[in-house]
Structure formats: structure tokens, C-alpha cells
Amino acid sequence: MASLVVEGLYRSFSDEVLAVENVSFEVPDGHIAALIGPSGAGKTSVLRMIAGLDEPNLGDVRLDGHSLRRVKPHRRGIGMMFQELALFPHMNVEDNVMFGLRMAKWPKPARRERAEEMLALVGLTAFATRRVDELSGGERQRVALARALAPQPGLLLLDEPLGAIDEERKRWLRNELRAVLRSVQTTALIVSHDIRDAVAIADDVVVMDAGRVLQSGPLATVVAYPITAEAAAMFGYVTLIAGEVRERGVFEQGVGSLPLPPELRLTGRVRVMAHPSSLRAVPTSAGESSGVTGLVSGTQPDGPTQLLKIMVGTRQLLARWAWEGSAPSTGSQVALAVRSDTLRFYAVSTQPVLSGAS
Amino acid sequence: MNASWTRRRTTWPWAIPALALLGPFLLWPLGAMVWRAVTPDGSFSLGPLGDVVGDGYYWRRLGFTAGQAAASTALSVLVGLPAAYVFARLRFPLRGFLLALLTVPFVLPTLVVAIAFQQLVGPGGWLNDVLEAMGLDPIRPLGTLGIILAAHVFYNVSIVIRLVAAVWRNLDPRTEEAARLLGAGPLAAFRAVTLPALTPAILSAAALVFTFTFTSFGVVLILGAGNPDLDTLEVVVYRLATRLVDLPAAALVSTIQIGATITALTLYSYFQRGATRSLTLRGERSRRLREAGWGQRLLAFLVVVALGVFIVAPMAALVHSAFTVGASDVATLENFTSLFDDTGRQSFIPPLDAVRWSLTFAAGSAALATVVGLASARAIAYSRGAFGALGDGLLMLPLTVPAVVLGFGYLVTFNRDPYDLRGSLWLVFAAHALVAYPFVVRSVLSTLRAVDPRVPEAARMLGASSWTVWWSVEFPILRRPLLAGALFAFAVSLGEFGATVLLQRREFATLPIAIFDALSKPGEANLGHALAMSTLLMAVTAAAFLLIERLRYRDTTGF
Numbered sequence: 018m019a020s021l022v023v024e025g026l027y028r029s030f031s032d033e034v035l036a037v038e039n040v041s042f043e044v045p046d047g048h049i050a051a052l053i054g055p056s057g058a059g060k061t062s063v064l065r066m067i068a069g070l071d072e073p074n075l076g077d078v079r080l081d082g083h084s085l086r087r088v089k090p091h092r093r094g095i096g097m098m099f100q101e102l103a104l105f106p107h108m109n110v111e112d113n114v115m116f117g118l119r120m121a122k123w124p125k126p127a128r129r130e131r132a133e134e135m136l137a138l139v140g141l142t143a144f145a146t147r148r149v150d151e152l153s154g155g156e157r158q159r160v161a162l163a164r165a166l167a168p169q170p171g172l173l174l175l176d177e178p179l180g181a182i183d184e185e186r187k188r189w190l191r192n193e194l195r196a197v198l199r200s201v202q203t204t205a206l207i208v209s210h211d212i213r214d215a216v217a218i219a220d221d222v223v224v225m226d227a228g229r230v231l232q233s234g235p236l237a238t239v240v241a242y243p244i245t246a247e248a249a250a251m252f253g254y255v256t257l258i259a260g261e262v263r264e265r266g267v268f269e270q271g272v273g274s275l276p277l278p279p280e281l282r283l284t285g286r287v288r289v290m291a292h293p294s295s296l297r298a299v300p301t302s303a304g305e306s307s308g309v310t311g312l313v314s315g316t317q318p319d320g321p322t323q324l325l326k327i328m329v330g331t332r333q334l335l336a337r338w339a340w341e342g343s344a345p346s347t348g349s350q351v352a353l354a355v356r357s358d359t360l361r362f363y364a365v366s367t368q369p370v371l372s373g374a375s
Numbered sequence: 376m377n378a379s380w381t382r383r384r385t386t387w388p389w390a391i392p393a394l395a396l397l398g399p400f401l402l403w404p405l406g407a408m409v410w411r412a413v414t415p416d417g418s419f420s421l422g423p424l425g426d427v428v429g430d431g432y433y434w435r436r437l438g439f440t441a442g443q444a445a446a447s448t449a450l451s452v453l454v455g456l457p458a459a460y461v462f463a464r465l466r467f468p469l470r471g472f473l474l475a476l477l478t479v480p481f482v483l484p485t486l487v488v489a490i491a492f493q494q495l496v497g498p499g500g501w502l503n504d505v506l507e508a509m510g511l512d513p514i515r516p517l518g519t520l521g522i523i524l525a526a527h528v529f530y531n532v533s534i535v536i537r538l539v540a541a542v543w544r545n546l547d548p549r550t551e552e553a554a555r556l557l558g559a560g561p562l563a564a565f566r567a568v569t570l571p572a573l574t575p576a577i578l579s580a581a582a583l584v585f586t587f588t589f590t591s592f593g594v595v596l597i598l599g600a601g602n603p604d605l606d607t608l609e610v611v612v613y614r615l616a617t618r619l620v621d622l623p624a625a626a627l628v629s630t631i632q633i634g635a636t637i638t639a640l641t642l643y644s645y646f647q648r649g650a651t652r653s654l655t656l657r658g659e660r661s662r663r664l665r666e667a668g669w670g671q672r673l674l675a676f677l678v679v680v681a682l683g684v685f686i687v688a689p690m691a692a693l694v695h696s697a698f699t700v701g702a703s704d705v706a707t708l709e710n711f712t713s714l715f716d717d718t719g720r721q722s723f724i725p726p727l728d729a730v731r732w733s734l735t736f737a738a739g740s741a742a743l744a745t746v747v748g749l750a751s752a753r754a755i756a757y758s759r760g761a762f763g764a765l766g767d768g769l770l771m772l773p774l775t776v777p778a779v780v781l782g783f784g785y786l787v788t789f790n791r792d793p794y795d796l797r798g799s800l801w802l803v804f805a806a807h808a809l810v811a812y813p814f815v816v817r818s819v820l821s822t823l824r825a826v827d828p829r830v831p832e833a834a835r836m837l838g839a840s841s842w843t844v845w846w847s848v849e850f851p852i853l854r855r856p857l858l859a860g861a862l863f864a865f866a867v868s869l870g871e872f873g874a875t876v877l878l879q880r881r882e883f884a885t886l887p888i889a890i891f892d893a894l895s896k897p898g899e900a901n902l903g904h905a906l907a908m909s910t911l912l913m914a915v916t917a918a919a920f921l922l923i924e925r926l927r928y929r930d931t932t933g934f
Contacts (some may be wrong), residue, residue, distance in 0.1 A: 120839050
């Protein structure tokens with residue numbers, strides 16, 4: 018186990034294009050962190066610089082306080098699970114898992130014992146002598162994990178560990194991955210473009226976009242209080258109003274208005290966002306209406322309730338209709354109910370502002 | 376953008392071994408030869424060019440060379456297509472073995488093939504025995520175009536079968552079935568759906584066959600039986616070069632040869648790209664023979680039997696003759712045992728020495744070709760853009776230069792101080808390594824490209840130093856294709872004739888030279904020796920080839 022500090026990493030693809038710009042974050046000892054962001058955000062670049070496979074133009078990576086700047090990749094004591102898995106095609110499962118131990122000059126019996134232990138951990142005990150090209154995608158995934166974990170790395174890097182798995186099995190594998198990482202108590206950094214991976218597995222989260230870190234911190238905090246509209250969107254927040262501040266409220270033509278909390282000193286253009294889990298569709302006449310309205314563009318039964326597709330201005334969002342009686346027909350107007358303390362306000366300018374609900 | 380392991384590496388040092396071989400032993404001799412063609416008397420002159428252009432003889436030879444190559448190509452495609460269908464679409468016992476058997480001629484030395492055909496169709500050969508048994512008049516095909524074309528088809532039909540079947544196998548038969556349900560007859564469906572998909576593969580195979588037959592030498596020299604109307608340009612170069620009468624003309628004809636082969640091979644590369652592009656990777660969709668219709672079964676039977684006889688008969692005839700020529704009636708080992716008996720034949724090339732020199736050249740040039748080939752494969756696999764394209768081109772270059780032309784180039788280049796290497800065995804060595812190394816590159820490259828660049832990276836992350844990564848990860852992955860490439864190089868060197876015949880000296884003559892020598896001498900004993908040596912050469916190269924087939928990964932893309 019080890020703590021990871023990433024300090025001001027820069028890396029350019031060419032003279033003009035920065036792939037990664039001033040990336041800093043920390044992962045405390047024994048924590049599982051998720052590095053999330055859309056494709057091309059620079060996540061894999063950061064991972065490869067931590068691993069030592071690519072060199073940063075500027076910045077440093079420290080493991081337990083020691084700078085890794087002059088340490089070659091094979092001496093860093095970092096394990097990595099590649100997105101493409103990169104299993105050794107000429108070795109069987111067991112030899113793949115034992116490779117790192119061989120490199121670390123473990124005696125043979127100890128290697129075998131450790132490999133058995135690792136294969137048991139990922140549920141592949143019976144596969145030890147199989148060729149890797151005889152395995153299914155999920156089985157290979159687990160071999161790659163066992164291989165990366167076997168030498169007891171201080172830090173484990175996982176690049177899109179669930180990337181190649183179909184949606185149905187992902188949910189199960191997320192839990193399994195979390196259980197395995199928990200049981201070996203290693204510090205881990207998982208790169209994913211899928212926020213659900215982070216939510217299911219990680220303690221901490223680092224949000225990246227366009228080569229920069231938007232926000233990092235404990236998962237619960239980051240998810241509840243995204244620091245920018247981009248980060249919020251990544252966590253699934255939807256925009257209720259994109260309008261202007263007028264008389265202590267945010268107003269959008271044709272949509273409605275929401276009151277601006279008095280402690281927020283925002284002016285000009287503002288986006289008000291909320292997580293869909295805190296939204297409900299209600300009749301316009303209901304007292305719960307927040308002041309935002311939209312037109313029903315479709316309905317979708319969900320158990321005893323209905324999910325309504327609602328056009329709010331030019332944006333479509335989903336909200337649950339849990340009202341008595343049948344759902345409103347397409348084209349009719351509905352209002353949205355939302356708890357005011359779950360609203361997040363973002364200035365549409367260069368400077369992001371965190372809502373003050375806490 | 377993720378493949379930065381390869382990106383970060385400087386790849387050009389890997390090209391050094393190839394350049395060290397290609398520069399002095401390919402580019403320089405070729406340049407010198409072209410120079411020679413335009414400076415007949417030490418000063419620049421287009422005179423010899425005019426002489427050659429104005430001489431109807433060269434035009435006729437060029438016309439004949441291209442014509443026989445075109446005919447050989449057309450015949451190979453015609454015979455190869457139905458066979459490609461059978462091997463791609465039907466499953467039957469021994470299919471893999473039969474395909475390997477049909478491909479054996481590809482590695483056989485030209486001289487051996489020529490002699491095998493000679494024995495099959497010559498006076499007293501099996502062909503005439505059969506004709507006689509059927510009550511027909513015997514034929515004398517030696518010295519006719521027909522026998523040359525037959526030998527060319529024997530040689531090259533496997534190229535068509537392999538390249539086309541590889542694509543055909545991966546075509547979804549349901550597209551043709553869909554065309555049938557939309558109202559197309561079987562022939563119309565084939566023409567509308569299957570044929571267009573196969574066309575790039577057919578054209579690329581045709582371009583390759585055309586190249587090989589355009590530069591045909593040993594086959595024409597032996598089976599043409601001295602008929603000057605059957606001389607290909609390659610034979611013309613040989614005659615001009617050995618008589619040393621008209622070197623500028625030889626140089627010029629060589630230049631034409633190279634131009635033609637470069638054109639054909641460029642076409643091959645172009646079509647080959649198309650062929651691989653149309654390749655959608657799906658599981659093989661072949662049908663068991665038992666489930667096939669009567670037409671398909673008949674076709675399979677005809678292909679296997681007819682092609683099998685066509686391929687096996689000359690080889691069998693050679694072996695048969697080797698055991699019977701000179702013997703009264705029953706088979707005898709006489710021709711083989713007397714190979715090792717030098718007494719009383721001082722004027723000839725001692726067969727045992729020829730074997731020794733052949734093995735020496737083959738082992739040495741295979742080793743050199745393996746080292747150079749591995750390095751070049753890495754340079755090509757890990758470089759991109761212009762350098763990668765250039766590397767690919769350089770790799771193809773030795774394949775484009777006809778062997779006789781190469782040997783002739785050496786003769787006119789390494790003939791004065793300080794590079795006077797006339798009669799040096801190092802030139803033979805260099806020529807063999809040069810013609811052999813592209814086979815190593817091809818063998819290694821496909822595997823190298825199929826291996827995820829992150830595999831070595833993964834080894835790095837597990838604590839392996841870069842040397843350990845090579846030794847315990849990359850080398851084991853490449854071991855099989857590397858060995859296959861080395862064997863291929865070995866077989867190519869063993870059979871090399873065109874360049875060697877111009878560069879050899881009696882002191883280090885190889886087996887093909889000894890065979891050629893024995894063949895040109897009168898008497899049954901000499902013929903017996905030529906046959907015995909050919910049989911040995913055939914056995915060794917065929918065995919090497921079958922070993923190569925076993926070493927190939929079943930599917931290099933499917934790790």
C-alpha cells in the first residue's frame with residue numbers, strides 16, 4: 018500500500034496541443050480512486066505517466082512521498098491492468114500470473130502458491146494451465162487483474178477495467194472488482210469513462226475534461242457538489258434553467274424561474290441544474306411546482322408509475338410522474354417539483370461557482 | 376494515440392542491418408548495371424539503347440516473355456480458382472495436408488522442378504507410357520511452350536489457391552444465398568456477389584504469378600531444351616552475361632526486367648491491400664463434404680485427384696528415375712551411393728562437396744537473413760508514415776530483382792579494385808542472404824503486427840527490464856515465425872540457381888550447380904547423379920516446407 022501524489026503534470030502531443038495540463042490530485046493510502054471523464058480527456062495519458070510508460074514534460078509523481086521522476090517503470094512497484102489486457106499470448110494462465118513474481122525473483126514454490134492464491138481470489142482456480150486464448154473476455158479480464166495484483170504492487174492502476182464487458186455483466190463485475198480490491202487492500206486508481214464504475218467501486222473521484230482536472234475529492238462530496246456544470250453533467254445532472262438573474266431569481270423565457278439563494282451573489286447568465294433523482298413531474302396546478310414547466314413529449318411506463326419525457330425549453334429530460342390518476346398526454350404542460358436544497362447554480366462564464374446549499 | 380510504446384522508440388537503428396545488406400549488395404550493383412548500360416565506352420551514350428530498341432530480336436523476346444507469363448498466369452488462375460473454392464468452402468479429411476502438399480512446389484528449386492518434368496514427359500517417361508497404353512502416339516513436349524506452361528502452373532497454382540482461398544473462406548456464404556433468394560441463378564449470384572469480393576485476391580495472385588513466370592529461368596533453360604524461340608529475357612541475360620559478349624545489352628535487358636517486375640509487384644501490393652480490406656473476420660463457414668451436393672462432391676473429387684496427380688506425378692517421376700536410371704530393371708541405390716564415391720571423376724564437381732557447400736551457404740545465409748530480417752521487421756512494424764512505407768518498399772525490392780540479373784549485377788560491379796570480388800564465395804553468400812531475407816521479414820512481420828504493443832509494456836510494469844522484456848516476452852512470441860522464416864531462407868538458399876550459376880566457381884559449387892553440371896554432361900551415370908542430387912534437394916526443401924507449415928500460427932490475428 019502506498020499513497021499517491023500527482024503534482025502539476027503537463028504533457029503535450031505536439032508544440033501546440035496539450036494532452037494534459039496541470040493535473041494534480043492525491044490518492045490516500047489504501048483508497049480506491051476513480052479517474053473519470055469523457056474519451057480524450059487525458060485520463061489514460063495521466064495513468065501512463067504515473068506508470069512511467071510516458072514521461073511528463075513537467076510535474077512529478079510521488080509514491081509514499083518519494084519522487085518517481087528518475088525511476089524506470091519496472092522499478093516503480095506499480096501494477097497496471099491494461100484496457101487491452103495485454104496478456105502474454107505464449108504463456109498459460111498461471112505463467113501469466115507468475116511473471117511479475119519471477120521478475121521479483123520469488124522462489125518457485127512461493128510463486129506457485131501466490132499464483133494459486135490470486136487465481137482463487139478471482140475465481141479462476143481451475144484455469145491455471147489453460148492457454149489464454151482459450152478464455153472468454155471476462156476470464157481474461159480476471160487473469161489480467163490477478164497478474165497485476167500478484168507482485169503486491171503498492172499502487173494498482175486499472176485502465177478501463179470493464180471497457181470490454183457487456184452491459185449486463187458489468188454490474189456484477191463492478192461488485193466483484195470492488196470486493197477483490199478491498200480484500201487485497203491496495204491503493205488503486207481506476208480510469209473509466211463510465212461514471213457508474215466510479216460510483217460502484219471508488220472511495221474518491223477525480224474528474225477530468227479536456228486535459229484538466231475539474232474536481233477531485235471523496236466520491237460522495239464530488240457527486241453531491243459538482244464544482245462545474247461540466248462535472249455536474251458528467252454525474253448525470255440535468256439543466257432546469259439556463260437563463261438570466263433577475264430580481265433574486267433565475268429566469269428563462271418559456272420555461273419559468275427558480276429563486277436564487279440569497280447567499281449566492283450571481284449576476285448575468287446562470288445555469289440551474291439538478292440530479293434526476295430529485296426531480297418529480299407534477300400538475301402545473303400543484304403547490305409543489307418549483308416554477309419550472311415543460312411540455313410532455315412522451316411517456317414510458319415504469320412499474321406503477323410513469324417516466325415522462327419533458328421538453329424544458331430546448332432540452333429534454335426525464336422525470337417521474339407519481340401523481341394520482343393517469344399521466345398527462347403528449348403535448349400537455351407539466352411542472353417540475355424539486356427540493357430547493359438539491360439545486361446547483363453555475364455561472365455561465367469563465368468562473369465556476371459552487372452552490373451554497375451546504 | 377495510445378500506442379506510444381512504439382511511438383517513443385527510435386526505430387531507425389533497426390533498419391541498419393538491412394541497409395548494410397541492401398546498399399552494397401543490391402542498390403549499388405543495380406545502379407552500376409544501369410550506368411553500364413548507358414556508358415558503353417566509359418562515356419554517356421544512348422547508342423546501345425538505340426541498338427537494343429532497334430533490334431527486333433529483343434522485342435520478340437520481350438513479347439514472348441510477357442506472353443508466356445500471361446498465359447501461365449491465366450492457366451494458374453483457371454486451375455486455381457475451382458481448387459480455391461474446394462479448399463475454402465468444403466471440409467474433408469486431410470484437407471490441411473493436401474493443401475500443404477499442393478504448396479510444396481513453391482519451395483522446390485527451379486532446377487529440380489525442371490528435371491522432374493523432364494523425367495515425367497521425356498522419352499520413356501510415364502506420360503508416354505500412359506499414352507502408349509491407351510494406344511496413342513508418344514509425344515515429345517520437351518522444347519515446346521506447352522511443357523514450360525505446365526511447369527509454371529505446377530509452380531504457381533498454389534499461390535492462387537492460397538491467396539484466393541484465404542479470402543473466400545471468410546466470405547459469408549449467406550450473401551450469395553441472399554442473392555439467390557432475390558432471384559439470381561447460381562452463376563449470376565456468383566458473378567454478382569462472390570466474384571467482386573474475390574477480385575482483389577485474384578488480381579494480386581495473378582500479379583505475383585506473372586512476376587515469377589516473367590522472370591522464369593531454370594525451368595525455361597532446362598525444359599526449353601535449347602530452343603531459342605523459348606528464351607525468356609532472363610535466359611537472354613544469362614546467355615549474354617556468360618558469353619560476356621554484349622554487356623551493355625545484358626545490362627539494358629536487366630533494367631527492363633527490373634522495371635517489369637517492380638510494376639507487377641506494385642500491382643500485387645495494391646491488390647493485396649484491397650484483398651485484406653474486403654476481409655471481414657468471421658468464423659470459417661465451410662461445409663462438410665457429406666453435407667455437400669453432388670456437384671460440389673464431384674468438384675472436390677476432381678480437384679483433389681487431378682491436382683494431386685498433377686503435383687505428385689513429376690515429383691514421383693523424379694524419384695522413380697533416380698532409383699531406376701542406369702539400373703537394368705529393378706530399383707537400385709546405385710545413383711545415390713555413387714554420389715559419395717569420387718574415384719575417377721576428377722573433372723566433375725564432387726557431389727559431396729556440393730552438398731557441403733550448399734549446406735554452408737544455406738546455414739550461413741539463413742542465419743544472416745534471420746538477423747537482418749528480424750531487425751527490418753521491427754523497423755517496419757514500429758515505424759509509421761513515410762518511413763514505414765519506404766521500409767515496406769525496401770523490403771519488396773529484393774523480391775523484384777530477378778536472380779540472374781542480380782548475379783549479373785555483381786559481375787559488373789565487383790570486378791575491379793578495391794572491390795574485386797570476382798570468384799569470391801562471399802558474393803554467393805550475399806546474394807543468397809539477399810533473396811532469402813524478405814521471407815524472414817514476411818514471416819515475422821505479421822506476428823509482430825498482431826501482438827498488442829501493450830504486451831511488452833505489461834511486462835515492464837511487472838518488473839521486467841527492457842532486455843528481459845525482449846528475452847522472456849517478445850522472443851518467445853516470435854520464436855515460431857522466426858524459425859519458419861529461417862527455414863524458408865534455408866530452403867530458398869538451397870535451391871538458388873539463377874544468381875549462383877553466374878557467381879559460382881567449381882571450388883564452391885552448390886548442389887543446383889552440380890546438378891546442372893551433371894545434366895549437361897553425357898552418359899547415364901551423370902544423369903543418374905543429377906537425378907539423385909535433385910531427389911535429395913527435393914526431399915530436404917519439401918521437408919523444410921512441411922515443417923514451416925507446422926510452425927505457422929493457426930491465426931496470427933487471434934491471440
